[in-house]
Amino acid sequence: xxxxxxxxxxxxxxxxxxxxxxxxxxxxxxxxxxxxxxxxxxxxxxxxxxxxxxxxxxxxxxxxxxxxxxxxxxxxxxxxxxxxxxxxxxxxxxxxxxxxxxxxxxxxxxxxxxxxxxxxxxxxxxxxxxxxxxxxxxxxxxxxxxxxxxxxxxxxxxxxxxxxxxxxxxxxxxxxxxxxxxxxxxxxxxxxxxxxxxxxxxxxxxxxxxxxxxxxxxxxxxxxxxxxxxxxxxxxxxxxxxxxxxxxxxxxxxxxxxxxxxxxxxxxxxxxxxxxxxxxxxxxxxxxxxxxxxxxxxxxxxxxxxxxxxxxxxxxxxxxxxxxxxxxxxxxxxxxxxxxxxxxxxxxxxxxxx
Amino acid sequence: xxxxxxxxxxxxxxxxxxxxxxxxxxxxxxxxxxxxxxxxxxxxxxxxxxxxxxxxxxxxxxxxxxxxxxxxxxxxxxxxxxxxxxxxxxxxxxxxxxxxxxxxxxxxxxxxxxxxxxxxxxxxxxxxxxxxxxxxxxxxxxxxxxxxxxxxxxxxxxxxxxxxxxxxxxxxxxxxxxxxxxxxxxxxxxxxxxxxxxxxxxxxxxxxxxxxxxxxxxxxxxxxxxxxxxxxxxxxxxxxxxxxxxxxxxxxxxxxxxxxxxxxxxxxxxxxxxxxxxxxxxxxxxxxxxxxxxxxxxxxxxxxxxxxxxxxxxxxxxxxxxxxxxxxxxxxxxxxxxxxxxxxxxxxxxxxxx
Numbered sequence: 001x002x003x004x005x006x007x008x009x010x011x012x013x014x015x016x017x018x019x020x021x022x023x024x025x026x027x028x029x030x031x032x033x034x035x036x037x038x039x040x041x042x043x044x045x046x047x048x049x050x051x052x053x054x055x056x057x058x059x060x061x062x063x064x065x066x067x068x069x070x071x072x073x074x075x076x077x078x079x080x081x082x083x084x085x086x087x088x089x090x091x092x093x094x095x096x097x098x099x100x101x102x103x104x105x106x107x108x109x110x111x112x113x114x115x116x117x118x119x120x121x122x123x124x125x126x127x128x129x130x131x132x133x134x135x136x137x138x139x140x141x142x143x144x145x146x147x148x149x150x151x152x153x154x155x156x157x158x159x160x161x162x163x164x165x166x167x168x169x170x171x172x173x174x175x176x177x178x179x180x181x182x183x184x185x186x187x188x189x190x191x192x193x194x195x196x197x198x199x200x201x202x203x204x205x206x207x208x209x210x211x212x213x214x215x216x217x218x219x220x221x222x223x224x225x226x227x228x229x230x231x232x233x234x235x236x237x238x239x240x241x242x243x244x245x246x247x248x249x250x251x252x253x254x255x256x257x258x259x260x261x262x263x264x265x266x267x268x269x270x271x272x273x274x275x276x277x278x279x280x281x282x283x284x285x286x287x288x289x290x291x292x293x294x295x296x297x298x299x300x301x302x303x304x305x306x307x308x309x310x311x312x313x314x315x316x317x318x319x320x321x322x323x324x325x326x327x328x329x330x331x332x333x334x335x336x337x338x339x340x341x342x343x344x345x346x347x348x349x350x351x352x353x354x
Numbered sequence: 355x356x357x358x359x360x361x362x363x364x365x366x367x368x369x370x371x372x373x374x375x376x377x378x379x380x381x382x383x384x385x386x387x388x389x390x391x392x393x394x395x396x397x398x399x400x401x402x403x404x405x406x407x408x409x410x411x412x413x414x415x416x417x418x419x420x421x422x423x424x425x426x427x428x429x430x431x432x433x434x435x436x437x438x439x440x441x442x443x444x445x446x447x448x449x450x451x452x453x454x455x456x457x458x459x460x461x462x463x464x465x466x467x468x469x470x471x472x473x474x475x476x477x478x479x480x481x482x483x484x485x486x487x488x489x490x491x492x493x494x495x496x497x498x499x500x501x502x503x504x505x506x507x508x509x510x511x512x513x514x515x516x517x518x519x520x521x522x523x524x525x526x527x528x529x530x531x532x533x534x535x536x537x538x539x540x541x542x543x544x545x546x547x548x549x550x551x552x553x554x555x556x557x558x559x560x561x562x563x564x565x566x567x568x569x570x571x572x573x574x575x576x577x578x579x580x581x582x583x584x585x586x587x588x589x590x591x592x593x594x595x596x597x598x599x600x601x602x603x604x605x606x607x608x609x610x611x612x613x614x615x616x617x618x619x620x621x622x623x624x625x626x627x628x629x630x631x632x633x634x635x636x637x638x639x640x641x642x643x644x645x646x647x648x649x650x651x652x653x654x655x656x657x658x659x660x661x662x663x664x665x666x667x668x669x670x671x672x673x674x675x676x677x678x679x680x681x682x683x684x685x686x687x688x689x690x691x692x693x694x695x696x697x698x699x700x701x702x703x704x705x706x707x708x
Binding site for chain 1: 392470474588
């Protein structure tokens with residue numbers, strides 16, 4: 001930290017991303033990437049002709065990409081704003097809808113980045129504890145006057161909030177925005193997207209990093225009524241008008257268009273998740289009911305940190321959070337069947353050796 | 355604008371990027387792109403193997419890219435922070451070094467985005483007029499206690515500030531940061547990069563959008579002493595830790611490594627610039643002395659707006675700024691010789707018809 005750092009930057013709470021080690025080859029089950037490569041249509045879309053156009057700025061309005069996302073959901077392009085990962089979408093939304101006199105509320109156990117972004121904009125953040133069983137009680141949010149952010153399904157638990165609960169939140173106070181972060185929605189949770197027609201205070205945020213095998217392309221998007229999207233654009237054009245590069249734009253549009261590939265990948269991950277959860281339970285793990293592409297699990301025979309460290313020594317990376325209520329758990333990405341078999345084998349050996 | 359917009363977002367000053375029309379084919383001389391495609395090494399770097407890895411997150415530390423940039427300049431990776439275009443670099447720097455009690459100063463005629471970003475962070479901005487002849491008088495900045503941003507060469511004039519002047523600014527007050535925005539430095543201006551070893555309050559910002567033919571890849575970078583770079587990382591990890599996608603990362607590293615191609619492109623643009631400036635002067639234009647890849651020119655026979663509109667009708671896009679002191683001028687990107695010949699032909703015909 002230099003002597004030049006502003007007071008505001010001093011108060012930031014930088015996010016710690018999952019390890020991306022380069023020292024060795026790991027079975028990487030720590031950042032919820034897809035075990036599948038991107039759609040063949042994505043690979044084809046990044047043609048030589050596209051590469052030769054890299055000297056030209058991308059379309060700042062992201063026309064092609066917005067149309068592809070809108071087409072998938074039966075929306076209009078003006079219902080869509082794409083950005084450089086859902087992290088950037090969330091940053092735009094936090095700036096657009098929160099500020100002086102307009103705080104933000106989120107759960108105590110949820111995506112850690114909300115805290116970082118609240119600090120980035122100096123927001124008054126209200127942290128509302130999940131129930132003992134990690135379910136979210138929407139009644140705790142009913143009277144909150146500011147912006148509400150709910151990850152659905154939640155990270156790192158993988159647990160969902162019923163759509164009717166979110167509907168109650170939207171109706172209880174039509175003068176606040178509810179942001180539903182659906183990063184993991186495609187693995188079995190009912191999406192709130194169809195509700196954006198009815199509620200002008202609903203913003204749904206999704207990502208292409210998980211179900212669409214494009215974490216390396218950095219693409220996320222927000223869906224909502226045109227007025228909300230216009231607010232996000234106001235922030236985008238104040239921060240980085242050309243926020244999405246040409247190649248990611250093409251990749252994202254191609255990924256949205258290949259529904260068959262997307263459906264097959266999601267179905268496969270759901271099957272592998274069911275198998276893995278069963279095996280973990282056979283090994284005595286408590287596994288939270290996940291509707292995402294990861295499992296949150298604990299053993300009463302070994303602590304979360306020790307489990308994480310031992311697996312890492314055995315070449316398998318999972319994520320452990322050094323945080324009060326979830327210290328006993330590890331978060332395990334649902335990878336390929338081969339990766340999951342290797343995990344279960346390693347866990348079996350590890351528990352036998354205890 | 356929705357009823358949910360925060361007060362802070364209401365005070366934003368969104369930037370208006372140059373037109374990117376899709377309705378017709380134009381000779382596009384309005385956004386200072388390179389007339390050359392990216393280096394063949396860039397095209398080769400985006401291999402099928404790289405595309406098949408798009409399901410994996412990019413390296414958040416941008417190791418490969420930082421090493422390539424550092425190698426080009428004889429620096430260490432800890433002297434470098436790359437981001438999603440120099441716009442994102444600038445945003446990180448504004449947040450890191452400005453805030454409460456720490457304003458920012460820049461010229462009245464300069465890159466319009468400084469104003470947008472000052473508004474984004476609610477900064478107290480001091481706008482200091484250039485001299486009548488559009489030169490920047492560093493003495494006007496000597497007593498300013500906050501962060502100073504100088505585009506060198508300046509946009510949209512193309513004119514430079516001597517390095518000795520910047521040195522005086524750095525020495526006059528070692529407790530403020532001077533950001534030198536060298537977006538256009540590779541077309542004939544002396545870079546301040548060698549001075550970062552001597553001055554810990556100097557941050558140099560560059561882009562790959564102009565001289566490195568990568569506007570479509572969205573890459574910019576900051577160079578400075580490790581403490582300044584660490585401050586920028588603090589903001590980056592609060593905003594978007596995985597800010598650069600995999601493909602741009604590869605493209606940028608390859609572009610930095612191909613010095614021969616880069617040198618040839620820059621030399622060609624400088625030659626074309628000299629020819630074009632001469633032809634414009636032959637047509638009676640006043641042309642500011644540009645060390646960039648654009649020319650800022652005015653005619654006393656036709657106003658800037660009319661010139662811009664007439665050229666557009668003739669299929670040539672230049673940029674006109676609806677702003678007091680520069681209303682008579684248009685900014686013309688130095689494109690290929692063929693494009694410049696077409697421009698001069700169009701201008702000749704246009705002036706004859708007056």
